[in-house]
Amino acid sequence: MPKDDGIGASTKRREDTRFLTGNGKYTDDINLRGQAYVHFLRSDVAHGRITSIDSTAAEAMDGVLKVFTAADFEAAGGLPCGWQVTDRHGQPMQEPKHPILAEGKVRHVGDPIAAVVAETYEQARDAAEAIEVDIEELEAVVDMVEALEEGATKVHDDLSSNLCYDWGFVEENKDAVNEAFDKAAHVVSLELTNNRLVANPMEPRVAVGDYDPWGDSHTLYTTSQNPHVIRLLMGAFVLNIPEHKLRVVAPDVGGGFGSKIYHYAEEAFCTYAAKVLKRPVKWTSSRAEAFISDAHGRDHKTKIDLALDADHNFMAIRTETYANMGAYLSTFAPSIPTWLHGTLMAGNYRTPLIYVNVKAVFTNTVPVDAYRGAGRPEATFQLERLIDKAARELGVDPIALRRQNFIKADQFPYQTPVAVVYDTGNYDATMDKMLDLADYANFDKRVEESKARGKLRGFGIAHYIEACGIAPSNLVGQLGARAGLYESASVRVNATGSISVYTGSHSHGQGHETTFAQVVAEMIGVDANSIEIHHGDTSNTPMGMGTYGSRSLAVGGSAIVKATNKVIDKAKKIAAHLLEAAPEDIELKDGKFSVAGTDKSVDWSGVTLAAYVPHNYPLEDLEPGLEETAFYDPSNFTFPSGAYGCEIELDPETGKIDVLRFIAADDFGNIVNPMIVEGQVHGGLAQGIGQALLENCVYDDQGQLLSGSYMDYAMPRADDVRGFVVDHSCVTPCTHNPLGVKGCGEAGAIGSPPAVVNAAIDALHRAGHTHVTHIDMPLTPARVWAAMQA
């Protein structure tokens, strides 16, 4: 029975019916009686001292309930940072206060100065225009290198400099790495930028705060990937509301890509203002606001060196990265360029010595935090671009150079020099699969076909390693995490046998309601349609950590497996009683309990009914009911990997690149729903190709955002991303979670940018433009053309 909707089936996404028929319930669909609206007056300068705010005229305007400024939040804390990085010298990072509304200074365009709550949104906007703010403009700190120069203007007056931290990893290896470079037969170097991106989920952020004097309790409806984390951070650190008086609900969420992990000022504002005004308070971000208030992603400047011996074996890697933090520390910002980046610098290769240096810098720009991949794309991009460059400089085949240095299939588990232990993988297998699907053997013929049409064809390769399901909690605690990284699940079996699963994971497009139901259906042997997946409401799910870092199935799914196993264990005891047999003799198959070796059986609903109508029931030994909760804390990361191949055509007259085909051969371990996995890879590839060719968040030297709308920020469109070939038939199951799964959400965005850029360089070299060794992303037509002219 469960074969159509159990593990391995491409079950259609059940949630899509409501999404596609307009029945989704997003935060902006929530409208409460008596609701008022807030509009935030945001700074239009990047850096300045607020000398006065006069809201008298605004307060007197029609419909205005109150104008809030920082003075209204003196009792509140700042928005907390969830990760403390320790620097090379053992000192904690510099951690400035991030107020809800600007205190004394504005530090980026978009920094909220005041908030107007009014009866209608338009009234709030009108009134915001009447607030008189005097700002003494200060020099904007935009460039990361200049920000660290002696005497640079400081973003935060109370910090010693604009340096958040100077991190070395592994610091003890630094001298050995330098010695390896002294001895190397070849050293290859590359300087590159990982371009700043704006996440741009389809649904902008929304928050609705509600206060109930009946129980002195608060509810926040918000667009979040992790409502429990928001409850913890906002309740404990910002507004001093205990958990039992604070409910956070994140209903359907229309995409996040990381940008909805963090606790934002607008959430705290709406929660607080609802109590002050005794009215629900709603904020809906405009797209323009999203550009200047959602956390941005990436924005690294890196120099990377690779040392090779005379036989082209990798000896050592050394990197120096400047990582932009923006004006304040977003919730997990410090962890991205460090523990999610440095630990990945071994890639798929046996490089014995690695040293990663990261300088995190404050600038007068929007805070930067995790964006799909988060640190891992930055690591992969450096490494895979550099290996390609090395192959070119050494005159060897880039595939052969990679294979020669791969960690081989028989070398797992593999301890890298950057702390992590890869459990499984087979990199030659994914490379073989990708080259086969790419018809790489006939690539040269296709080059000639393109040439005949005046076009340059190129093929680019990247192999990636990803670390998903970051854990275990005690280890990440030592690394500076101020949160646990387990996941929770409650499996509540109802009397008639239907099942309600409550998960701490949160779907913002991943299809959890389908995939998680498949897992439980497979385990118990019931119809998946009898299983409902609930998430997103702190009032009914156990404390969970949410969805990011490709963790939901590997960590959240494992918690569901644990809780379901507890349910099955208890159900077997009930069945044993009903069947007058020993529990160890009870077998569960296809939703039926039977006594091994007999024809005695009872079906699932017979057991579940007995659990809730315990007339014939071992009440002395067993509690009634059938509901179990489990928390799962993984013993290690999971390590998906894959080989990506990108075939492009480049128009030498205009510099325009067309992606013709993109082949992704991934090893995600076991797969629960292949269709959903394929969709996840498609989305990741679209964003990775978007980063490589189109997307770029650009500030001018005054800290003004030049790409603040879709007129200038180029999102990939359907016709930019085509020719995807996705395969996940190479499987080395994860060894330490019960499903053997590894996670697939970010892979596409991690592996694709270097494949695209490598393809462009390949096309140019094949056509004789050998002076072009690198082009920074995005490879816009103008940049490619300029590189060709240089």
Add this chain to the structure above:
Amino acid sequence: MHNFEFVKPSTVADAVQALAAEEAQPLSGGQTLIPSMKARLNAPEVLVSLMGIAEMQGIRHEGDMLEVGAATTHARVATEAAAAFPGLAGLAAQIGDPAVRNRGTLGGSLANNDPSACYPAAALGTGAVIVTNAREIAADDFFLGMFTTALDEDEIITSVRFPIPQKSAYGKFLQPASRFALTGVFVAKYADGVRVAVTGASENGVFRWSEAEAALASDFSAEALSGLSCPADDMIADLHGSAAYRAHLVAVMTRRAVVAAS
């Protein structure tokens, strides 16, 4: 968006009268005006819609002239002009996306004179006559620089008369984000000469590339343009391309338009 009065007259005369009101602005397809109002960058007191005026709608083919009502959408031009003037229809089909083409109008585009809009290249590249409620203006006299035209306050474009060329095509290179023209070139060959109009490239808005016109007049082929380059002096430089890149694209897109027209 601020509140405003909305009127939708059915004749040009009524529209002109309505526009005489304080802080009144004409609204055609609204593809620029509405977003700027939503962003509170523009706040007219009265919006006078030109979309209900029958005489400003539709396409009329008469001999070697195609007259297009100013309130005709791009989508209509893309289909209805295809037989008589494929070059113009091809240009209209490349503007924006289907939603834009179903709302945006010829008159709105010309009156706005966005330096990256497509239609100004067609008007200037054909030597069209811009017909208003008050007069007729030659395209050569109409475009006066970025977002500036010869239109007087409250003057309405009612139609545009395009002389139909023997051959024509529009070569458009997309700005990757907006998909406006990073550089667009309209080339039109007439019995008495060739016109080449360039949009998207110059700080001064749409312009005629006279060197290319001269070269093509005697030999309407891509080869005739070889060695010809457009100076980068007044070209736009922004996130999406340098002045030199745009100047380069002018030559490339001109060649491609000539090939497409041939």
